[in-house]
Amino acid sequence: MSATVHTYEARFARQQPIRYISHLDMTRAWERMLRRARLPLAYSEGFNPRPRLAFAAPLPVGVLSLADIVEFVLSQPLEPELVLAALQQQAVPGLAIHQVQLVPPGRAALQARMRQATYSVRLPAADLSGLQQAVARLIAADHVPVRVMRQGQMREYDLRPLVLEASVQLDGDPSLQLRLRHDQQATGRPGDILQALGLDAADAEITRTGLILAEA
CATH class of the missing domain: 3.30.70.580 (Pseudouridine synthase I, catalytic domain, N-terminal subdomain)
Known part of the structure; x- marks a missing residue:
C-alpha cells in the first residue's frame, strides 16, 4: 500500500x-x-x-x-x-x-490543466503605427506560416490557431498584449509571434502575465 x-x-x-x-x-x-x-x-x-x-x-x-x-x-x-x-x-x-x-x-496534474497564457511585450524601438497594422493583419489572416528552429532543425507551422488575442496597448508604457494557446497539444510562443510581425525578440522585454488553467 x-x-x-x-x-x-x-x-x-x-x-x-x-x-x-x-x-x-x-x-x-x-x-x-x-x-x-x-x-x-x-x-x-x-x-x-x-x-x-x-x-x-x-x-x-x-x-x-x-x-x-x-x-x-x-x-x-x-x-x-x-x-x-x-x-x-x-x-x-x-x-x-x-x-x-x-x-x-x-x-488532474498541473500541466494537463494548462489552457492559455498571457504576455506583455515591451518594444522600445517599435513603430507603433506599423505594429498596429501588422497585428491587425495577423488577426485577420486565416493562416500565418512561420519557419523556426527547433532542436537543431528548421520546421514550418501555422501560427494563427495559437493566437487567441493580440493588441497594441498605447496607454502608459506601450506594449504588445498577447493571449496564446498553451496546452499539451500546442503552445504559442511569443518569440514566434514577434517573428511573424517582423520584429526582433532580442529587442523586446517579454513578461508572462497570466496562466489560465482548467478547474478539473
Whole structure:
C-alpha cells in the first residue's frame, strides 16, 4: 500500500536577476529551496530520488514572469501559510513566491490543466503605427506560416490557431498584449509571434502575465 502524500501548488514571479537561467537551473533552484526550507518532501523512486515537482509551463530563457506555478509533493500535511513562509525565507534573488495552496485530492496534474497564457511585450524601438497594422493583419489572416528552429532543425507551422488575442496597448508604457494557446497539444510562443510581425525578440522585454488553467 503506497504512503499518503500531499500535493501543493506555489505561485511565483521570475524577475530580472534570474531572467537568463534555463528551465533546468530553475528546477534545481526549486529543489534547493525545498530542501533548505526543511519541508517533509516526497521523493521520486529509482536510483536517483529527487523531490517530486513539476511546472505548469516552463519559461523560455530571457522571459520574465508574473505568473508561474510549480507543483510539489510533501509526505506530511502542513498548513499552506507555513509552507509559504518557509519557502520565502529560502527564495533566491529574483524569485518572489506569492501563494501556496493545497491541491484537492484527485485533481488532474498541473500541466494537463494548462489552457492559455498571457504576455506583455515591451518594444522600445517599435513603430507603433506599423505594429498596429501588422497585428491587425495577423488577426485577420486565416493562416500565418512561420519557419523556426527547433532542436537543431528548421520546421514550418501555422501560427494563427495559437493566437487567441493580440493588441497594441498605447496607454502608459506601450506594449504588445498577447493571449496564446498553451496546452499539451500546442503552445504559442511569443518569440514566434514577434517573428511573424517582423520584429526582433532580442529587442523586446517579454513578461508572462497570466496562466489560465482548467478547474478539473
